[in-house]
Amino acid sequence: MQSNAALEYDYSVVKLFTYTTILFGFLGMLIGTLIASQLAFPELNYLLGEYGTFSRLRPVHTNIVIYGFTLSGIWATFYYVGQRTLKVSIAESKFLTIMSKVHFWLYFVGALIGVVSLLLGFSASKEYAEFEWPIDVVVVLIWVIWGVTMFGLIGIRREKTLYISLWYYIACFLGIAMLYLFNNMEVPTYLVAGVGSVWHSVSMYSGTNDALVQWWFGHNAVAFAFTVPIIAIIYYFLPKESGQAVYSYKLSLLSFWGLMFVYLWAGSHHLLYATVPDWMQTMGSIFSIVLILPSWGSAINMLLTMKGEWNQLTDNPLIKFMVLASTFYMLSTLEGPIQAIKSVNAIAHFTDWIPGHVHDGVLGWVAFTIMSALFHMAPRAFKREIYSKSLMETQFWLQTTAVVLYFTSMWIAGITQGMMWRAVDEYGNLMYSFIDTVAVLRPYYTIRALAGLMYLTGFIIFTYNMYMTITASKKLEEEPQFRSPMA
Amino acid sequence: MNSLIVKALAFSAVLIIATFVVMKQMNVNLDDPINQLTFLGAIVIAVLSFGVSAKYINQMKTDKAEGELAKENWDGIGEYKNELPPGWAYSFLATMIWGIWYFLVGYPLNAFSQVGQYNEEVKAYNEKFQEHHKNPNKEMGESIFLVQCAPCHGETGDGLSGKAQDFTSRFTKEQVLHVIKNGQNQLKYPMGAMPAGMAAGADAEAIATYVANGMKGEAPASFVACASCHGADGKGMNGMSPNLAEYDETVVVNTLKNGKKGNIGTMPSFNTMLTDVQMKSLSAYISTLKQ
Amino acid sequence: MFHWLEKNPFFFSVGVFVVIAFAGLIEILPNFAEASRPVLGLKPYTVLELAGKEVYKKDHCIACHSQLIRPFKSETDRYGMYSLSGEYAYDRPFLWGSKRTGPDLHRVGNYRTTDWHENHMWDPTSVVPQSIMPAYKHHFTNIADIDTAYAEAFTVKTVFSTPYDIEGGVKLGTLDEAKVAALAEAKVIAADMKNQNVKDAVTRGEIPEIVALIAYMHRLK
Numbered sequence: 001m002q003s004n005a006a007l008e009y010d011y012s013v014v015k016l017f018t019y020t021t022i023l024f025g026f027l028g029m030l031i032g033t034l035i036a037s038q039l040a041f042p043e044l045n046y047l048l049g050e051y052g053t054f055s056r057l058r059p060v061h062t063n064i065v066i067y068g069f070t071l072s073g074i075w076a077t078f079y080y081v082g083q084r085t086l087k088v089s090i091a092e093s094k095f096l097t098i099m100s101k102v103h104f105w106l107y108f109v110g111a112l113i114g115v116v117s118l119l120l121g122f123s124a125s126k127e128y129a130e131f132e133w134p135i136d137v138v139v140v141l142i143w144v145i146w147g148v149t150m151f152g153l154i155g156i157r158r159e160k161t162l163y164i165s166l167w168y169y170i171a172c173f174l175g176i177a178m179l180y181l182f183n184n185m186e187v188p189t190y191l192v193a194g195v196g197s198v199w200h201s202v203s204m205y206s207g208t209n210d211a212l213v214q215w216w217f218g219h220n221a222v223a224f225a226f227t228v229p230i231i232a233i234i235y236y237f238l239p240k241e242s243g244q245a246v247y248s249y250k251l252s253l254l255s256f257w258g259l260m261f262v263y264l265w266a267g268s269h270h271l272l273y274a275t276v277p278d279w280m281q282t283m284g285s286i287f288s289i290v291l292i293l294p295s296w297g298s299a300i301n302m303l304l305t306m307k308g309e310w311n312q313l314t315d316n317p318l319i320k321f322m323v324l325a326s327t328f329y330m331l332s333t334l335e336g337p338i339q340a341i342k343s344v345n346a347i348a349h350f351t352d353w354i355p356g357h358v359h360d361g362v363l364g365w366v367a368f369t370i371m372s373a374l375f376h377m378a379p380r381a382f383k384r385e386i387y388s389k390s391l392m393e394t395q396f397w398l399q400t401t402a403v404v405l406y407f408t409s410m411w412i413a414g415i416t417q418g419m420m421w422r423a424v425d426e427y428g429n430l431m432y433s434f435i436d437t438v439a440v441l442r443p444y445y446t447i448r449a450l451a452g453l454m455y456l457t458g459f460i461i462f463t464y465n466m467y468m469t470i471t472a473s474k475k476l477e478e479e480p481q482f483r484s485p486m487a
Numbered sequence: 488m489n490s491l492i493v494k495a496l497a498f499s500a501v502l503i504i505a506t507f508v509v510m511k512q513m514n515v516n517l518d519d520p521i522n523q524l525t526f527l528g529a530i531v532i533a534v535l536s537f538g539v540s541a542k543y544i545n546q547m548k549t550d551k552a553e554g555e556l557a558k559e560n561w562d563g564i565g566e567y568k569n570e571l572p573p574g575w576a577y578s579f580l581a582t583m584i585w586g587i588w589y590f591l592v593g594y595p596l597n598a599f600s601q602v603g604q605y606n607e608e609v610k611a612y613n614e615k616f617q618e619h620h621k622n623p624n625k626e627m628g629e630s631i632f633l634v635q636c637a638p639c640h641g642e643t644g645d646g647l648s649g650k651a652q653d654f655t656s657r658f659t660k661e662q663v664l665h666v667i668k669n670g671q672n673q674l675k676y677p678m679g680a681m682p683a684g685m686a687a688g689a690d691a692e693a694i695a696t697y698v699a700n701g702m703k704g705e706a707p708a709s710f711v712a713c714a715s716c717h718g719a720d721g722k723g724m725n726g727m728s729p730n731l732a733e734y735d736e737t738v739v740v741n742t743l744k745n746g747k748k749g750n751i752g753t754m755p756s757f758n759t760m761l762t763d764v765q766m767k768s769l770s771a772y773i774s775t776l777k778q
Numbered sequence: 779m780f781h782w783l784e785k786n787p788f789f790f791s792v793g794v795f796v797v798i799a800f801a802g803l804i805e806i807l808p809n810f811a812e813a814s815r816p817v818l819g820l821k822p823y824t825v826l827e828l829a830g831k832e833v834y835k836k837d838h839c840i841a842c843h844s845q846l847i848r849p850f851k852s853e854t855d856r857y858g859m860y861s862l863s864g865e866y867a868y869d870r871p872f873l874w875g876s877k878r879t880g881p882d883l884h885r886v887g888n889y890r891t892t893d894w895h896e897n898h899m900w901d902p903t904s905v906v907p908q909s910i911m912p913a914y915k916h917h918f919t920n921i922a923d924i925d926t927a928y929a930e931a932f933t934v935k936t937v938f939s940t941p942y943d944i945e946g947g948v949k950l951g952t953l954d955e956a957k958v959a960a961l962a963e964a965k966v967i968a969a970d971m972k973n974q975n976v977k978d979a980v981t982r983g984e985i986p987e988i989v990a991l992i993a994y995m996h997r998l999k
């Protein structure tokens with residue numbers, strides 16, 4: 001086992017997760033585009049009978065992009081980055097190799113069943129925790145297996161010091177484990193009553209308590225799925241692709257521990273002006289503001305890493321993706337805290353400004369980072385150069401325009417609608433009926449649907465480019481050290 | 488300033504101006520402190536996010552990364568031992584100090600109450616609109632109507648082809664027949680209940696046709712059965728019973744207070760949601776809808 | 779430098795876990811006992827209402843509708859009295875939602891009626907011409923799952939001591955009793971409806987989803 005030859009890493013699971021990232025990415029964005037279009041053109045609700053309404057498909061969209069696309073991306077990169085920064089091949093342990101395969105297949109089958117269960121309407125109706133209890137059990141199992149492979153790999157590592165990315169993967173693992181478990185405490189009704197649907201369950205918590213647990217989860221699910229592991233990804237792939245050393249260890253360190261400490265306190269910003277105690281809401285607002293800095297810290301560290309590398313930025317579309325991802329990360333982590341100020345939230349909450357904020361993050365930061373990581377890994381895992389640089393450029397501009405259209409339209413729509421709900425006429429009566437405030441949104445919904453279509457087209461170009469890279473592109477003799485070769 | 492930052496700020500400006508224009512078009516009130524703060528927040532987000540990131544991206548052009556490398560190296564990735572960027576470090580420190588200060592001192596521990604804030608909002612509202620709330624008028628009625636009633640009665644008050652009362656006329660023939668057949672006791676008129684079966688067969692038909700036509704022309708002989716309570720002119724004997732000829736204040740207010748279930752469907756009660764002045768304004772507005 | 783912790787994955791992980799875990803305790807626990815106390819007079823959901831709530835969850839109305847009226851004049855004017863914590867004591871899960879593509883529904887039972895819901899769920903644009911809400915025609919043919927609703931009521935009664943079967947409260951009883959009671963409730967609603975299939979189904983003893991959903995909508999006050 002202990003050979004001195006250069007290590008051959010085992011990318012078989014990386015490849016499998018790469019495929020599901022692309023598959024779920026496509027499906028999730030397709031459905032995203034469909035539901036965006038449904039709000040602009042309601043006739044589109046009736047394409048699939050009762051399974052095709054906006055309301056059935058919305059959780060399908062969120063669950064596919066979170067638990068399908070993002071998680072696959074996280075795991076594809078984890079098995080890649082983990083092996084490489086720990087200097088150990090997973091093939092060195094038979095046990096871990098098997099576990100990683102089990103990890104993938106259980107996940108893939110579980111994800112498919114999960115999606116179908118939501119389409120059929122088995123839903124707990126708690127946001128991002130819609131899966132009913134049988135799926136939860138599978139999720140927990142998958143998570144434990146990931147823990148085994150991760151800590152197993154760490155256990156047999158050669159590089160003693162954990163690289164920054166691994167800090168974040170570990171935090172992702174621990175955070176989600178804790179949050180998911182507590183938020184999904186539910187009692188299956190069939191087991192108690194012996195009649196009715198086997199799928200059904202009731203939440204262990206009720207009312208305001210349930211809300212507290214749910215948004216402690218919901219907010220941090222965002223943190224530990226859309227933020228923490230994505231930072232893990234960019235901390236490896238940006239320095240690696242550019243060949244630049246990470247700008248400041250101290251900044252990495254403080255950002256990491258700051259983020260860990262502050263994030264968990266901010267969850268109550270989802271419950272402002274609700275029936276949770278006032279002091280708790282205030283705490284959520286305060287910690288949200290404090291959270292700006294540890295969030296910006298990572299982004300700034302990445303931007304500073306690229307200091308002096310203007311030519312790489314203009315010349316390498318992969319770098320473009322990652323630099324822009326960092327700036328979108330800055331945008332969403334300033335926008336979020338401002339929306340967490342009570343008075344601003346009085347307007348922002350319940351409006352389209354929130355999905356606007358969400359998609360700055362998920363389209364501009366999460367998806368950009370994951371796609372560039374897949375691009376970077378492809379030449380190493382499949383030993384072929386990237387099929388087309390010009391397609392990458394096209395994709396970049398198309399998707400960047402799409403994100404800008406998405407967030408500007410929802411920004412304007414949300415702020416306007418929030419203010420219209422409050423507006424009173426000269427007699428002090430409400431100025432607008434609810435439907436008036438919906439009618440003004442139609443043009444913005446149309447713009448957003450268009451943005452979705454553009455982003456989706458970009459993703460299809462990405463898929464094609466990846467497919468050609470994997471199957472038809474020029475073979476590589478040697479593994480590239482930094483910059484990914486592209487035709 | 489260099490071109491990149493200028494471009495970023497220009498983009499922010501365009502976004503902010505666009506937001507402002509749309510807001511203005513919808514006549515929102517910019518004296519409202521909540522609206523002001525939100526708008527200010529939007530400006531801060533746009534200017535800071537785009538401005539600051541442009542500043543850092545610009546450094547890729549002008550600056551050079553250097554420093555002392557740490558001895559670790561992961562898969563070819565090195566790490567500088569550079570100090571924290573001072574702007575970042577001081578801001579972090581400042582927000583932490585602010586947070587502690589705000590929680591312990593600035594925000595008087597647990598003294599804020601959102602329900603208290605609500606009560607103050609209502610008080611301020613009442614003071615501001617006191618004058619307007621003295622006199623019912625049809626303009627006020629119209630705006631309430633569009634918010635509260637239009638989902639059932641339609642924006643023009645036509646009842647959406649038979650889904651609720653059509654205010655362009657008083658009754659349909661079916662409605663009158665329904666009441667004759669079943670009687671009615673929901674609107675709390677001084678006269679109490681109207682008994683069922685006051686007329687039947689051809690008589691009932693004739694009465695219903697007459698009432699549904701707006702009580703024009705000659706009344707059928709059988710209408711006397713009704714006239715004893717509703718008056719020969721059908722106007723309800725000064726509010727003792729409903730006015731069958733036209734909408735008056737009593738019928739609208741009584742309906743709003745009690746709700747009504749009839750042959751079209753059920754109309755909910757608005758007793759807790761509307762004030763007297765608002766109800767009277769509504770009736771003033773409804774009276775303008777007849778053709 | 780500070781690489782000590784980063785060389786000890788075990789302590790590193792423990793450190794991370796401690797840092798992230800204790801915020802949860804402070805944020806969630808203090809309120810737990812207090813927030814779940816019901817307001818005076820609050821009754822548990824009837825089986826029919828629960829079946830309707832299940833339809834609401836299944837079709838994910840929460841995607842567009844909130845059930846939380848915030849204490850602002852503009853919201854209390856539009857929807858009625860602001861929401862109180864104790865009103866949600868029997869809500870498992872809570873259904874506050876996070877997006878108002880459509881209006882709040884926490885008190886919709888006060889100002890919408892059976893016939894209106896019937897029209898609206900069949901075709902929203904027939905009552906609100908500019909509506910973007912989808913039509914839910916399948917609620918008129920799908921049959922509500924009373925068994926599961928009963929199982930839910932039975933579970934919360936057994937496990938969480940939700941007060942069913944008390945003096946002057948909601949009666950649950952056995953499954954058969956509950957089915958009879960649900961059908962009786964359904965008949966009252968169906969009587970105000972016009973759709974013949976729905977009326978026929980209820981006469982046959984089956985309860986279409988729309989009837990259960992309307993029962994749930996009326997319960998929201």
Ligand code: HEM
Nearest residue numbers: 226269270288291332333336337339340349358361362876
């Ligand atoms: C400093 C960091 C952040 C803070 C303080 C923050 C704050 C907020 C606030 C206040 C809301 C609105 C809650 C409401 O009124 O409904 C929100 C919603 C949301 N944010 Fe952030 N945000 C941050 C970063 C991010 C990032 C980076 C992402 C994703 C990449 C993200 C994803 C979301 C999502 C998915 C929601 C929607 C939650 C829901 O379904 O209601 N946030 N955030």
Ligand code: HEM
Nearest residue numbers: 029032033035036062065354355358362366367452455456
């Ligand atoms: C083609 C691209 C996409 C389009 C057109 C799109 C569209 C939408 C739409 C229309 C909604 C519902 C908003 C509402 O209810 O008003 C939504 C919600 C959401 N989407 Fe996407 N989406 C896209 C991609 C993604 C991706 C890639 C992710 C994550 C990686 C994502 C994560 C989410 C989340 C978390 C929500 C829930 C937001 C909330 O509850 O506030 N979306 N999306």
Ligand SMILES: [Ca+2]
Nearest residue numbers: 131132136184
């Ligand atoms: Ca669950």
Ligand SMILES: [Ca+2]
Nearest residue numbers: 127875876877
């Ligand atoms: Ca949401």
Ligand SMILES: [Cu+2]
Nearest residue numbers: 219267269270
């Ligand atoms: Cu949050």
